[in-house]
Amino acid sequence: MSTLQSTSHSATSAGHARWNAASRATQALNSLCDTDEDFRPLQPFGTKQRFKRNETIFNEGDEAKYAFRVVSGVVRLCKHLPDGRRQISDFLLEGDFFGFLESGEYSFSAEAVKEAVVICYPTRQIDRAAEGSPVMRKRFLELLAKRLQDMQEHLVMLGRQTAMERVASFLLSLIERSGNSDTILYIPMSRQDIADYLGLTIETVCRALTELKRDRIIDAPNLHQLRLTDGDALEILAEGES
C-alpha cells in the first residue's frame, strides 16, 4: 500500500477521538504542517478541494495537470477494465501524495473512498519546485522508492498468495499504517474495495474475515472497526504457515 506515502505517518501520538471526522481532519492538517517542512515551498500553489464518497478525483486518461496530496479522508487508485472488473492499486491516507510523475495522462483513476479533502498542485509548479530544491527532490525520490517497494509486495500478494494470506497481510498493513499500536483499528473502505485491492471477490474476503473471527484472531465491534486479538497468529497466516 501507500503511493508516495509521506514519511510523516500522521504522527498519531494517541488513539483519541479517532471516530470523529472533524477531529480527524484537524489532526491531519496539524501533522501535515508540523512534520513536512520540506514540502512547505509548495504551499502557495496548492488549492484545497473536497470530494464526496465514491466521487471521482480524476479518471485514467485525463490530462495530468495536477498532482495531489490527501489532507483528510481516504482515496483509492484503480484501473477499470471495459467489462467492469476493477483493480485497486493503492489506498491513500492523510499526508500521502498521488498523481505524480504521470506523463501527459493519468495512468489510473483516483476516487474518494470516503469524504476526502485533497490539495491540488499544478504539476508545473511541482516540477519547478523539485528542480530548485535538492531536498525536495530527495523526499520525492524516497516516496517513489517506497511506492515501488509496496507495489512489488502487492505483486507477490496477487500472484502467489492465498486468499487468507492476502486478507491477513492486508489487515497487518492497515495496522502498520495506522501507526498507533492500539489493538483497535478503523477500516475506512468497503468490503468490495478490499476485494478489488486483493484481487478477490467480496464473498471470499467476507469468508476470510469470518474465519479470523471464528478463530478468535480478530474481533469486530462493527463493520468498520476491528480489534486484533492475536497478532502473532495473524502474522503467521500472512506468511502462509498453514
Place this chain on the structure above:
Amino acid sequence: MSTLQSTSHSATSAGHARWNAASRATQALNSLCDTDEDFRPLQPFGTKQRFKRNETIFNEGDEAKYAFRVVSGVVRLCKHLPDGRRQISDFLLEGDFFGFLESGEYSFSAEAVKEAVVICYPTRQIDRAAEGSPVMRKRFLELLAKRLQDMQEHLVMLGRQTAMERVASFLLSLIERSGNSDTILYIPMSRQDIADYLGLTIETVCRALTELKRDRIIDAPNLHQLRLTDGDALEILAEGES
C-alpha cells in the same frame, strides 16, 4: 514489464541475425552507445560483469551498492517466499536499468535468465551524476514513470485477468518490446519463468500456449521461437473478449 527500461528500444531497425548470440550482443552495445548520449557521463564509472544462466546478480537484502544496466542477455527481478514460491516482477532486456532507487538494501533479487552482461555503476556515482545533470534526472524519472505504469498493469493482470488473458498479454508485451514488427518472436525465458511472472503454474501456461497453437493464433517452430499468426485474435484474448 520493463524496469527502468531505456526508451531506446534497442533500435532494431531490421530483424536480421536475431538468433545469433554474438551478433545480438554487438547490436546491443551499438544501440546503447549511439542512442543514449544522456547517460554517457556514467560511462567512466561502469564496470562490465558477466553472469551465467540462472546466476544470481544480487539477492533481496544485499546491501545496494550498485545499480545496473543490461548490455546483453536477459535478467529477471523476483521475490522468493520462504516456502519456495516465487514472483517475478520484471524481465530486463538490453538497455534496461535495474537496482536503482533501492534504499540501503535491495528489495528484490536479480538473476540472469540467460547468459547476461551487465554494467555496474556505484550508486554513489549515479546519485552524483543525477545531481549534476537535469537532463539525466529527467531521463531517470521517465524510466521510473514507465516502470510504475508497467507495474500497475502487472497488478491488473495478476489481480483480475484469467490465465489466457495473462498469457496473451504477456506475448503481446514481448512482441511490443522486441520492437520489430516481424511475425516471429524470440522467447528467452523458460516456461517456469513465464509462469512465475504471470502468477500461474507452468502447466497452465503450457495449456494456454497449446490452445493458442490449436486455434492457429500462434505457431511455434521450436520452444523459444514463436510466430504470430493472428495478432488481432491475440489482442482480443488479452482483453478478455471471450
Place this chain on the structure above:
DNA sequence: CGACTGATTGATACGTCTCAAGGATAGTGG
C-alpha cells in the same frame, strides 16, 4: 548415443468464484 532437464499432456483435487437468499447497516424523508 544416452542422460538430463524442461515441456507437454492427462486425471483429479481444491480453492475461489458465481449465483442466490437473508440479514445488517446507513441514508432519507416524513
Place this chain on the structure above:
DNA sequence: CCACTATCCTTGAGACGTATCAATCAGTCG
C-alpha cells in the same frame, strides 16, 4: 426520531478455473 429503503455485508450451495500429481515426450548437452 422513526419508518422506509437502498446499499452493503454475510452465508450457503454449486460451478468453474487453476493447481497438483504423475507420466510421457522433446530438446539439449556431454
